[in-house]
Amino acid sequence: MSKFHPRFFPLWLALLAAPALCAQETLTISGPELEVNLYSDRPAVSSYLHKASGSRFEGAGGDGVLAINGKAVPWSEWKIATQRQPGAVVYGMSLPAEGVSFDCAFAVQGNVLEIELRNIRDQSGKLKTVEWKHLPLLVNSDPEYKYWRVITSSPDVGGKMWMGEASGEIGTSAPEGAAVPVIYGTQCRSDRLCVFAHSNYPLFPFTHQVLEGKRYAVSVNTYQYRVRQRTMPPLRVQVVFLSDLNGDGVADVSDYRLWVNRHLPDGDPLYATHIWYKIFLDYRDAGVKTTFRQAGEIVQAIHNITDGLPQMVYLVGWQEGGHDAQYPAMDSVNQRVGGAVALRELCEVSKSKYNALISYHTNIDDAYPGNKDYDPKILANPHAICHTLDTESGQIFRRLEAMMRTVPVEKTLHFDNMRITNCVPGGCPEGIGILEELVCGLRPVTDWLRAKGITVTTEGQNGAPIDLTQLVAGLWHYDPTLGSWQIFHRKLFGGGYGNHAGPPAPLDLALGSSIHQDFTYQPWKNPYPKEINAEWMTVSFERDWEEMVRRIYLGSLLYQFYLEREMTKFDGDRDGFTARYGKDVQVEYRQPDSLRVTWGEVVVAEGGDRFIPRGDAIYAYSEHGSERTWMLPPAFRGKLVQVFTLSKNGRGPAPEYHLGNDGIRLRLNPGVPVKIAIAK
Secondary structure, three states, X not given: OOOOOOOOOOHHHHHHHXXXXXXXXXXXXXXXXXXXXXXXXXXXXXXXXXXOOOEEEEOOOOOOEEEEOOEEEOHHHOEEEEEEEOOEEEEEEEEHHHOEEEEEEXXXXXXXXXXXXXXXXXXXXXXXXXXXXXXXXXXXXXXXXXXXXXXXXXXXXXXXXXXXXXXXXXOOOXXXXXXXXXXXXXXXXXXOEEEEEEEOOOOOOEEEEEEOOOEEEEEEOOEEOEEOOEEOOOEEEEEEEEOOOOOOOOOOHHHHHHHHHHHOOOOOOHHHHOEEEEEEOEXXXXXXXXXXXXXXXXXXXXXHHOOOOOEEEEEEOOOOXXXXXXXXXXXXXXXXXXXHHHHHHHHHHHHHHHOEEEEEEEOOOEOOOOOOOOOHHHEEEOOEEOHHHHHHHOHHHHHHHHHHHHOOOOOEEEXXXXXXXXXXXXXXXXXXXXXXXXXXXXXXXXXXXXXOOOEEEEEEOOOOOOOHXXXXXXXXXXXXXXXXXXXXXXXXXXXXXXXXXXXXXXXXXXXXXXXXXXXXXXXXXXXXXXXXXXXXXXXXXXXXXXXXHHHHHHHHHHHHHHHOOOEEEEEEEOOEEEEEEOOOEEEEEEOOOEEEEEEOOEEEEEOOEEEEEEOXXXXXXXXXXXXXXXXXXXXXXXXXXXXXXXXXXXXXXXXXXXXXXXXXXXXXXXXXXXXXXXXX
């Protein structure tokens, strides 16, 4: 969340400087854009006025209460000191019977109401939760507003909560019998505003609910203050009234997503500049399909076919026994694929000769009885690690340190299926829930690695009910909801959107997917249980080289082109969408295979053809072959250029082409990349 701007006077100073306010007095805090009316005797909003649009919204009614540790506390039991401060109101809340006190501060900054729950004092050390019962933060009575939410399913039989999205119109949606926990969400009326709440709380910060009478309520969800031996940071909430942010003349969900995107921390640029993929070496007793030496051949071939673009490679099955064989231990090197000396040689040669970073697919969730480091004291069940117990015991850090002594580790690691819910009904022992697993289990691990200059990717959203930018830099299978791609663009990097057990769909390539299936050297048709379609689980260097090239040029390079810009608009679904990056990159996609990407007057992608600018070069490719004139980007016009084909062996002769002042006519053979570089 963005920095909390108001600078409030200490409450004790305000008590000396200002007379007490009577319960009947209405408190108003206001700025040029927004007016907010508060109750004088309780920390709650009664109404909002957005001045420019004339839009009014309700707040809480008169029947709500605060609940401490699940118990509703009548207002008569609180001692409340309600005091004005410059541009703000602070409620000093004290519950003597429980030994609990805190300040609840409100201030208007531009188009935002800022709220902070801070200065928590808990004499008994027993404060766990604060709830706002029947105290909605904002109620919208305009039936013409449309809502959009990022939600999750209820836990499945394995404990996973899968991310989804929901949308509708307030005036036509059926009332909901219960509030819905949301990760992100907004209400928008295109001729007026987007209205939403944003928070620093990491797990379902708000609930949304369609009410009777064509009304829509947004409420602060339960704030869990004490999490094991830790206490959470002060709760910060923003209620935002947003007009057109992306310059398209309307206020819609794209403006909201862009606002959220700009308030998330920037992602690690490593993942924006590298082509990243996995090489599958060995799967337990199924047999070796790639050795370290053969992995080096794949790295060299991709170096040549891209003329040296940076690569990042995760090795799968690098540990003794192959993939999934030794967990939870991570400190052995697989002799069947070449051993420790060959691995170090692969790392050194890849980095020095091929601009490639070698890293590892590993696992911090699974544990198998009989293996080294197997310890029932840190498990949620005989096969699943409880991250909280693992972290509190220090064992995860000892295992990672042992790995780093065994193999070269630099900049990135991939954790297979990093689960917050642990895929076990009931979760971990000792009352450890999702928030504990996040705050006390996983976040300390990723923070520890980040302090060593290492960021983490994981398999996918994978049933995790949170915004994963809190933990990881990227996803192998990019399976957040399609509508939330704009929220996570350049903040959470990733691979293909579609079914990772099947070929990439045109939708994946239209979004610009990175490669999200494993490479092997030899063909491998059945590395997984027979109920999984293994034919497309891996792509073989020996059999499927052209498919590897296709994915890089149709997907990865287009994705990297997108990553150079903000995604300022997205509208659509799997059947078709339009998107905009920056001010002048337009994307139009329609099933089954209609795609057109333009950058001003430059065509970047059309169907299976690509003409992708990257720095001082352009990468051209045609899936089926083409001959056409391409408009050059401004930086290339009137310049001398070098033109050559690319193969797994490196640069080859130029194709047929004719260079004009503003464009170039190219004849592209099917599946043969061409690079156009400004002559030096």
